[in-house]
Amino acid sequence: MEFLSNKRIILGVTGGIACYKSVELMRHLQRAGAEVYVAMTRNAGWFVGPVTFEAISGHPVFLDMFESKREEPMRHISWAENADAAVIAPATGNIIGKLANGIADDALSTLMLAVTAPKLICPAMNTHMYENRAVQRNLEQLEADGYIIVEPSAGELACKAVGPGRLADPERIYSQILDVFLPNDYFGKKVVVTAGPTREPMDPVRFISNPSSGKMGYALARAAAGRGAHVILVSGPTEIVLPDRIHHVRVQTAQEMAEAVFAEADSADMIIKVAAVSDYRPVEVARHKVKKGKERITLELEKTTDILAALAERKRAGQILVGFAAETRDLEENATLKLAAKKLDMIAANLIGGADSGFRAETNHIRLFYKDGKSEQLPLMDKEAAAHVLLDRIITLETA
Ligand SMILES: Cc1cc2nc3c(=O)[nH]c(=O)nc-3n(C[C@H](O)[C@H](O)[C@H](O)COP(=O)(O)O)c2cc1C
Numbered sequence: 001m002e003f004l005s006n007k008r009i010i011l012g013v014t015g016g017i018a019c020y021k022s023v024e025l026m027r028h029l030q031r032a033g034a035e036v037y038v039a040m041t042r043n044a045g046w047f048v049g050p051v052t053f054e055a056i057s058g059h060p061v062f063l064d065m066f067e068s069k070r071e072e073p074m075r076h077i078s079w080a081e082n083a084d085a086a087v088i089a090p091a092t093g094n095i096i097g098k099l100a101n102g103i104a105d106d107a108l109s110t111l112m113l114a115v116t117a118p119k120l121i122c123p124a125m126n127t128h129m130y131e132n133r134a135v136q137r138n139l140e141q142l143e144a145d146g147y148i149i150v151e152p153s154a155g156e157l158a159c160k161a162v163g164p165g166r167l168a169d170p171e172r173i174y175s176q177i178l179d180v181f182l183p184n185d186y187f188g189k190k191v192v193v194t195a196g197p198t199r200e201p202m203d204p205v206r207f208i209s210n211p212s213s214g215k216m217g218y219a220l221a222r223a224a225a226g227r228g229a230h231v232i233l234v235s236g237p238t239e240i241v242l243p244d245r246i247h248h249v250r251v252q253t254a255q256e257m258a259e260a261v262f263a264e265a266d267s268a269d270m271i272i273k274v275a276a277v278s279d280y281r282p283v284e285v286a287r288h289k290v291k292k293g294k295e296r297i298t299l300e301l302e303k304t305t306d307i308l309a310a311l312a313e314r315k316r317a318g319q320i321l322v323g324f325a326a327e328t329r330d331l332e333e334n335a336t337l338k339l340a341a342k343k344l345d346m347i348a349a350n351l352i353g354g355a356d357s358g359f360r361a362e363t364n365h366i367r368l369f370y371k372d373g374k375s376e377q378l379p380l381m382d383k384e385a386a387a388h389v390l391l392d393r394i395i396t397l398e399t400a
Contacts, residue, residue, distance in 0.1 A: 004029060009086070010080075010086035011053075014108065015092055015094075026038070036059075038059070039063075040053065086117060086120070087121075087122065089173055099113075100137075101138075120147070122168055129165065150173050171241070175243060189230070192231075192232045193217050195236070196275055197211070198278045198304075201253070204288065204289060206290070224391060233246050234257055253278075273308055281301060318398070332375070335349035346371070346397060363381060370397075
């Protein structure tokens with residue numbers, strides 16, 4: 001699904017080391033269907049030349065207000081009028097200061113004064129520069145003026161300083177740009193999502209688990225947050241980075257997941273259970289690593305808490321409960337049985353085992369079953385797109 005098809009995005013680039021990451025951001029935007037127009041400062045040209053942005057965007061770069069061979073005499077107005085959003089990444093302390101004070105002394109700052117579409121600023125600079133009172137004051141001013149500030153991340157910077165100031169991950173910037181275009185239909189809703197695998201230890205170095213990557217659950221959490229929900233994500237071990245605004249509870253075992261979910265469940269408007277929770281765990285967990293010895297050993301397993309069944313028991317009127325079923329056969333039969341047994345409002349089922357659907361795949365081939373007996377086959381789509389379709393359906397269940 002091309003979330004940004006027919007959208008024109010202005011990408012502003014200013015003079016910092018992180019300029020090279022703007023190219024990656026542009027690729028994200030283009031893959032989502034956006035037309036990207038690049039306006040850059042003269043100083044940005046020291047880091048990445050305009051030819052690169054011109055070649056990748058497919059449009060002339062806006063660099064100078066007063067070029068002699070310019071195609072359009074007032075590009076700062078025409079680009080601004082046609083823009084659906086503008087993002088400056090990376091944004092130097094300098095451009096932040098200029099925009100906070102309405103200064104327009106080059107192509108990018110003049111263009112930004114004329115943009116009325118949503119504007120995002122992604123600061124990137126040395127930690128002391130970022131923490132400088134003037135920069136913080138300017139960012140506060142920009143926020144008050146309606147700019148969306150994409151907070152930098154913390155870590156080791158190019159200048160070797162350690163602290164906040166590193167340009168936000170291009171994927172995080174992309175996801176905040178997407179949010180600008182999403183409906184706000186989940187505003188005021190508390191959504192609990194579970195994701196990833198669980199790990200059931202048998203000794204301090206071994207566990208029973210499954211290959212769930214967490215991608216589908218994380219996509220749902222991101223999509224719901226983007227659509228205005230207050231999201232609690234309870235997740236087993238994964239390597240996925242999440243936007244800051246999602247409250248993330250990390251767990252290991254099925255029991256920890258159960259406790260974390262139950263703590264949030266009663267006040268939740270919707271609970272979407274995507275996690276691949278272990279059904280069994282070793283009865284005993286050895287205190288020390290089990291040594292290789294006998295030819296055969298037996299591992300005794302016991303059932304873990306059935307989180308969905310427990311949620312069904314305590315489900316309050318109006319609460320929406322959605323489950324996932326990953327099956328290797330008899331998809332419809334297994335999914336509809338689970339739907340009824342766990343009193344779900346909807347179940348999203350998919351056959352696992354193929355390369356394009358299930359655990360570690362980027363895409364999913366989902367069939368939805370509803371409690372009124374209806375079902376719906378979704379086309380093969382990436383997990384991000386599938387997450388939005390699921391949310392489109394879930395919001396209608398509330399009024400059904
Ligand atoms: C190697 C190098 C790296 C720089 N990195 C940054 C940076 O990450 N962030 C920043 O605000 N300024 C950085 N600067 C300073 C800016 O380039 C400088 O303030 C410049 O005036 C910004 O101009 P512009 O905002 O018009 O692009 C760097 C300068 C040099 C020489």
